Amino acid sequence: MRRSLRRLGRVIVLVIGLSVIMTAIYRVVPPPLTPLMVIRLFEGNWISKDWVSYDAISPNLMRAVIAAEDSGYCAHWGFDFAAIQKAFRHNEKSGRLRGGSTISNQTAKNVFLWPGDTMLTRYARKAIEPYFTLLVEVMWGKRRILEVYLNVVEWAPGVYGAEAAARHHFRKPAADLTRREAALLAAVLPNPRRFSASKPSSYISRRAGQIQAWMNDVPDPAGDPCLR
Template identity: 60%
Template sequence: MRGRIWRRFLLSLFAAAVLVPLSLVLFYRVVPVPATPLMLLRLAEGYGLSHDWVSYDEIAPVMIRSVIAAEDAKFCQHHGFDWEAINDALDAAEGGGRLRGGSTISQQTAKNVFLWPGRSWVRKGLEAGFTVLIEALWPKRRILEVYLNSVEFGPGVYGVEAAARHHFKKPAAQLSAREAALLAAVLPNPIRFSASKPSAYVNRYAGRIQGRAGDIGPALMPPCPAQF
């Protein structure tokens, strides 16, 4: 009798572990993400919360190209994980270098939307699971839309619409190539760096992003129309 109860409990636990993430991913495939764990954490820390959701078509194509150039050049080719970048990061760490991030936009979206900040193996495992789900159930266009509406661009500033209005007093649809590159340049550390008051480093990095973004087709059509 006791063994049967334990089996039912474990089966229920397993079902919940599968169905809850699956339901969340399916829900956010069509529904705007109202807030993320990081937004709530930063709010509790006193950073405030500015977040305005916009559709993919309300984001300047140059912003989409810039964020791919800065964060994930192989976004259209991979299925959630850039194994070459991960191996390079591990090799650098083993060689005594600084540990670099190898996260794709898909991984960052999974982390930003569904999980808490941190570097534990448990969280990384959950991140990998959510990454597999969103790559399987969302088109690439939706991944970009959710990412650009959820990522942190400054203290208390989330999503490209709030960032464009905060830094440049205009909607995301009207961002110039330079403004888009500056916003993409602060993503590695949006608390430290500012797009509207860029340091020398941010200015240089934005210049490189702007150059690379020009190599990506208009609004990503090409290089990955099949996934859209």
């Protein structure tokens, strides 16, 4: 038993050490691939992505994503407990499930963790997601988290990151996205393989209109999303 516990302890220390090293590397180096991208490759889907710096992404898109995905982004340390409670109450009453995850949660999940729809993989991922969320909050900061998120999130089948999404949907660089285009991109984020920003359904058009209104409450993210 003692030998088994020592081995388990060594494994835990090794995993923690590797996770800290990888997080430190990704603080300055773009993640080359995410687990989701690898899975999509094995499924036969090619990858379209083009990493760009924070300053090469339109502030309109930053505003839209914060407004749609995490309005309290600058006020929390990775976990918005009010949003989690609100989502829980909503899901008890509605057939349309709503998540309470933050941009920090989603970034940690996209970069370090695996997707999966089975009960086992979902619970295993949820168990370690808080650790990676806190890790990126502490080691990266809000600007880097948002930069990474906007560069790795999927915006259409096989299309990852703001630059690839802007060129795929609107034939322009991410720096030139208008408020409406940014709102349309943010509107499809919950399910980018079902909805299209360039060919929006009536639901996506309405949601984009809501997001455009919410964007007025998000401070100018140019330079740093959380500087006042």
